[in-house]
Amino acid sequence: MNPVKALESHGQAVWLDFLARGFVAKGDLKKLIDTDAVKGVTSNPAIFEKAIGSSDEYDAPIAAALKSGDKSPADLFEHIAIEDIQSAADVLKPVFDATRGRDGFVSLEVSPYLANDTKGTIAEAERLWKSVKRPNLMIKVPATPEGLPAIEHLIGTGISVNITLLFAQMVYVEVAEAYLRGLEKFVAGGGDPAGIASVASFFVSRIDTQADKQLDDKIAQANDPAEKERLKALKGKVAIANAKLAYQEYLKLFAGPRWDKLTAKGAQPQRLLWASTGVKSKDYRDTMYVEELIGKDTVNTVPPATLDAFRDHGEVRDSLEENIDAAKKVLADFAKTGISLDEITSELVIDGVKLFADAADKLYGAVAHKRATSLGKAVGAQTLALGDVLKKTVEKSTEEWRGSAKIRRLWHKDASVWTGSDEASWLGWLNSAFAEKAKLADYSEFATWVKDQGFTDAVVLGMGGSSLGPEVLAVTFPHVSGFPKLHVLDSTDPAQVATMAKTVTIAKTLFIVSSKSGGTTEPNVMKNYFFGEVSKAVGADKAGAHFVAVTDPGSSLEKVAKEQKFARIFHGDPAIGGRYSVLSPFGLVPAAAAGLDLSKLLEHTVSMVRSCGPDVPPSENPGVQLGLAMGHAGVDGRDKVTILSSKKIADFGAWAEQLIAESTGKDGKGLIPIDGEELGAPSVYGDDRFFIDLRTDGETDKAHDDKLAALEKAGHPVTRITLPSIDHLGQEFFRFEIATAVAGAVLGINPFNQPDVEDAKIKTRELTSAFEKTGSLPPETPVVSSPEADLYTDDSNADLLKKAGADGDLASWLKAHFRRVTPGDYVALLAYVERDAAHIDTLQGMRMAVRDKKKVATCAEFGPRFLHSTGQAYKGGPDSGVFLQITADDAKDLAIPDYRASFGVIKAAQARGDFEVLTDRSRRALRVHLKGDLEAGLKALDKAITAALN
Ligand SMILES: O=P(O)(O)OC[C@H]1O[C@](O)(CO)[C@@H](O)[C@@H]1O
Numbered sequence: 001m002n003p004v005k006a007l008e009s010h011g012q013a014v015w016l017d018f019l020a021r022g023f024v025a026k027g028d029l030k031k032l033i034d035t036d037a038v039k040g041v042t043s044n045p046a047i048f049e050k051a052i053g054s055s056d057e058y059d060a061p062i063a064a065a066l067k068s069g070d071k072s073p074a075d076l077f078e079h080i081a082i083e084d085i086q087s088a089a090d091v092l093k094p095v096f097d098a099t100r101g102r103d104g105f106v107s108l109e110v111s112p113y114l115a116n117d118t119k120g121t122i123a124e125a126e127r128l129w130k131s132v133k134r135p136n137l138m139i140k141v142p143a144t145p146e147g148l149p150a151i152e153h154l155i156g157t158g159i160s161v162n163i164t165l166l167f168a169q170m171v172y173v174e175v176a177e178a179y180l181r182g183l184e185k186f187v188a189g190g191g192d193p194a195g196i197a198s199v200a201s202f203f204v205s206r207i208d209t210q211a212d213k214q215l216d217d218k219i220a221q222a223n224d225p226a227e228k229e230r231l232k233a234l235k236g237k238v239a240i241a242n243a244k245l246a247y248q249e250y251l252k253l254f255a256g257p258r259w260d261k262l263t264a265k266g267a268q269p270q271r272l273l274w275a276s277t278g279v280k281s282k283d284y285r286d287t288m289y290v291e292e293l294i295g296k297d298t299v300n301t302v303p304p305a306t307l308d309a310f311r312d313h314g315e316v317r318d319s320l321e322e323n324i325d326a327a328k329k330v331l332a333d334f335a336k337t338g339i340s341l342d343e344i345t346s347e348l349v350i351d352g353v354k355l356f357a358d359a360a361d362k363l364y365g366a367v368a369h370k371r372a373t374s375l376g377k378a379v380g381a382q383t384l385a386l387g388d389v390l391k392k393t394v395e396k397s398t399e400e401w402r403g404s405a406k407i408r409r410l411w412h413k414d415a416s417v418w419t420g421s422d423e424a425s426w427l428g429w430l431n432s433a434f435a436e437k438a439k440l441a442d443y444s445e446f447a448t449w450v451k452d453q454g455f456t457d458a459v460v461l462g463m464g465g466s467s468l469g470p471e472v473l474a475v476t477f478p479h480v481s482g483f484p485k486l487h488v489l490d491s492t493d494p495a496q497v498a499t500m501a502k503t504v505t506i507a508k509t510l511f512i513v514s515s516k517s518g519g520t521t522e523p524n525v526m527k528n529y530f531f532g533e534v535s536k537a538v539g540a541d542k543a544g545a546h547f548v549a550v551t552d553p554g555s556s557l558e559k560v561a562k563e564q565k566f567a568r569i570f571h572g573d574p575a576i577g578g579r580y581s582v583l584s585p586f587g588l589v590p591a592a593a594a595g596l597d598l599s600k601l602l603e604h605t606v607s608m609v610r611s612c613g614p615d616v617p618p619s620e621n622p623g624v625q626l627g628l629a630m631g632h633a634g635v636d637g638r639d640k641v642t643i644l645s646s647k648k649i650a651d652f653g654a655w656a657e658q659l660i661a662e663s664t665g666k667d668g669k670g671l672i673p674i675d676g677e678e679l680g681a682p683s684v685y686g687d688d689r690f691f692i693d694l695r696t697d698g699e700t701d702k703a704h705d706d707k708l709a710a711l712e713k714a715g716h717p718v719t720r721i722t723l724p725s726i727d728h729l730g731q732e733f734f735r736f737e738i739a740t741a742v743a744g745a746v747l748g749i750n751p752f753n754q755p756d757v758e759d760a761k762i763k764t765r766e767l768t769s770a771f772e773k774t775g776s777l778p779p780e781t782p783v784v785s786s787p788e789a790d791l792y793t794d795d796s797n798a799d800l801l802k803k804a805g806a807d808g809d810l811a812s813w814l815k816a817h818f819r820r821v822t823p824g825d826y827v828a829l830l831a832y833v834e835r836d837a838a839h840i841d842t843l844q845g846m847r848m849a850v851r852d853k854k855k856v857a858t859c860a861e862f863g864p865r866f867l868h869s870t871g872q873a874y875k876g877g878p879d880s881g882v883f884l885q886i887t888a889d890d891a892k893d894l895a896i897p898d899y900r901a902s903f904g905v906i907k908a909a910q911a912r913g914d915f916e917v918l919t920d921r922s923r924r925a926l927r928v929h930l931k932g933d934l935e936a937g938l939k940a941l942d943k944a945i946t947a948a949l950n
């Protein structure tokens with residue numbers, strides 16, 4: 001007789017420790033049921049990993065599952081695993097029926113990531129139970145300290161449970177007791193226990209593997225030949241002895257009055273299931289863990305190779321209750337060797353969870369890869385060309401992130417990923433795209449209202465995170481007919497405010513006042529100014545109807561918006577910091593007002609959210625990969641993140657630079673974003689660059705690509721990102737957010753605060769309150785003065801510059817200042833003038849001259865805008881910046897209703913506050929104040945810079 005089938009008559013059911021789609025579909029499982037009387041199937045993460053990861057068998061099912069909509073890798077896996085479990089359960093249903101619910105089960109394991117999370121295990125087990133919808137399903141729960149209460153709870157609600165990762169007899173007793181308590185609860189609640197089945201999967205071979213390893217060490221150390229023999233005799237014996245004694249416990253646990261009461265109600269005993277019964281050592285008979293554990297009311301789940309071996313040469317006898325004293329002696333002798341079985345079994349649980357988690361990582365990685373392949377161009381592609389050294393560092397870090405579950409911890413808001421301070425309070429952005437999708441109807445209603453009002457323009461008044469996201473949207477997307485044209489104003493420069501006032505038709509403009517805190521000076525003064533203008537145009541009583549506010553709940557702006565009867569107030573999420581807020585009302589309210597298709601934008605975005613999700617291992621996770629590359633490049637001195645955005649998405653860098661700089665630039669560390677520099681030949685760059693090239697699919701520029709290839713060849717790290725279209729911009733917002741958070745972890749900083757911006761704000765406030773009291777800003781003395789310009793700096797900078805050759809004229813000071821620039825530095829031009837096309841060009845010309853001459857990274861920024869963006873890194877980041885602040889007389893100032901200070905005064909105070917913080921931090925800073933005509937002054941400065949560089 002077939003030895004496998006013969007086990008049946010010894011009271012043992014054989015289950016198969018294997019599952020794969022084709023195996024069930026092609027009828028192989030059915031064959032084993034018929035020929036070998038196989039009565040069940042067990043699966044685990046390693047089994048699924050093998051099935052899904054190492055074949056293309058699942059490519060089509062994954063593609064089919066994605067047809068009904070994108071899914072996260074975890075959801076995708078669950079979807080296909082459930083299909084597999086269901087089909088195996090259906091094939092085994094006749095066994096289940098024939099054995100009246102004793103056999104015929106298929107086991108599905110809860111995620112190993114939840115092994116130490118009771119609540120999570122319960123929730124997942126209940127969800128799987130409901131989704132699989134088969135009476136012959138068993139949910140596998142590990143016998144960890146946190147798994148035990150879950151087992152009791154699940155049994156108590158009528159769910160059949162297979163307890164896995166069980167190694168110790170003592171833990172087995174606890175498991176059986178949890179089962180009994182669960183049954184009692186279920187019965188007390190009026191349930192019929194006959195429908196509940198449970199097995200306790202007692203692991204065998206893994207114990208021998210560990211015991212043998214330690215025995216081998218002892219054998220190697222032993223000098224006495226008799227001692228060597230005694231140790232050798234224990235090899236391959238411990239696991240079976242341990243299992244046999246567990247069975248003795250079983251016999252006691254499922255007997256007696258307590259058990260009788262339950263059997264009277266129809267309860268089934270929780271059988272011991274021998275798991276891990278494939279031999280791992282070639283020294284042993286391949287059927288050993290079946291032959292030695294045959295006994296009544298047990299199950300043995302065997303891998304296919306063991307099943308084949310047993311069918312071929314297995315020997316059947318009632319072995320389980322044989323030689324119990326000998327088994328006890330084995331364990332006693334083993335204890336005498338000084339090796340602790342308790343330690344082995346405890347470590348095996350921890351190790352078992354880790355092994356299954358490792359398998360799950362591989363599995364999710366494989367699913368993520370298949371998902372990405374199947375989605376193709378729907379998710380922006382990313383390639384990293386890092387060079388050998390950085391590549392190796394990133395690979396090592398990727399493995400470290402995987403092993404320490406950092407991406408899952410990041411998503412679970414574990415502040416220890418960063419500095420262990422308040423990071424957990426700032427992670428609302430992780431889920432904001434999904435949260436905002438749920439609000440689409442409201443956005444659409446708002447968009448309809450905006451359209452119905454007939455507004456021709458919509459102007460966002462805000463700074464930093466409250467304005468840069470809307471600006472990218474405004475610049476990237478074409479005007480949608482019927483909706484207002486979207487503009488952004490983020491300045492206190494009187495000329496810039498006046499230009500905006502002239503650009504729009506005030507009476508037909510919607511103003512979106514955006515400030516998370518509500519207390520930021522610029523949006524408040526801009527609001528006062530335009531509220532005054534709208535009041536003049538349409539009447540004070542109707543002005544509020546032209547305004548909406550986006551602000552966090554309870555802010556001072558909310559109060560004012562209510563008093564002034566704004567048309568709407570949108571609340572931001574206080575758990576999202578400004579620079580991470582674009583995929584929240586701060587980006588989406590302006591987008592809705594402009595008539596953009598938010599549904600499309602968010603739908604594409606959530607695909608990237610899934611690609612960067614907690615279930616996507618670091619190696620397959622584009623956000624993590626980019627972040628690790630940026631972070632490690634930074635640590636290695638390549639800290640100038642040079643962003644190259646193509647024509648269609650040219651403004652993306654303006655948003656990304658705030659995110660990167662304000663998040664990472666602090667505590668003397670950080671990344672310095674370089675946006676808008678023209679791409680050059682390798683000779684104009686130092687070895688401090690990390691390039692990120694972004695473009696939309698189809699945007700080709702041969703000259704640009706050649707230059708990029710040359711940089712890569714010269715050893716610069718180059719990341720290339722291709723967006724499928726501008727509609728996929730949201731994907732990049734999210735990719736960069738994750739990447740920045742990851743880079744922050746690598747740098748060891750808190751990426752969610754901005755300590756040094758606050759200092760500049762305090763200085764500015766001191767200066768403006770002095771103005772409010774006295775009517776003028778405190779006097780200051782230039783280090784050198786000419787009819788065209790004055791130069792300012794602090795004593796320390798002045799002394800150093802003088803030593804370096806600065807004397808009576810402006811050119812000598814500039815020369816001395818630029819002489820201080822050394823490789824690895826960056827030069828930032830910080831201009832407090834109107835940010836218009838001409839001035840952008842002028843600044844661009846200056847920076848390119850500096851870059852090409854000094855071969856350092858350059859920034860061309862406008863104040864006060866950059867104060868809420870890169871300003872944090874300039875002050876708090878690495879001390880590698882050389883700053884030239886440019887201020888100028890305002891040709892025409894502008895009064896602010898309800899303020900004594902004008903726009904010009906506030907801007908001047910901001911520039912001075914900014915400069916004071918730079919010099920307080922001993923940064924290399926010089927300020928040039930242009931007098932008279934601005935255009936003439938800028939031209940002269942341009943010339944002076946060129947001269948100073950030569
Ligand atoms: O939205 P708020 O509170 O006005 O802040 C604007 C910007 O100011 C900062 O707080 C600091 O500059 C930024 O982080 C933020 O995006």
Ligand SMILES: O=C[C@H](O)[C@H](O)COP(=O)(O)O
Pocket residue numbers: 017042043044046164201203205206275276277278301
């Ligand atoms: O339920 C079955 C177990 O997961 C399996 O038997 C473990 O076997 P292994 O130790 O060979 O991985």
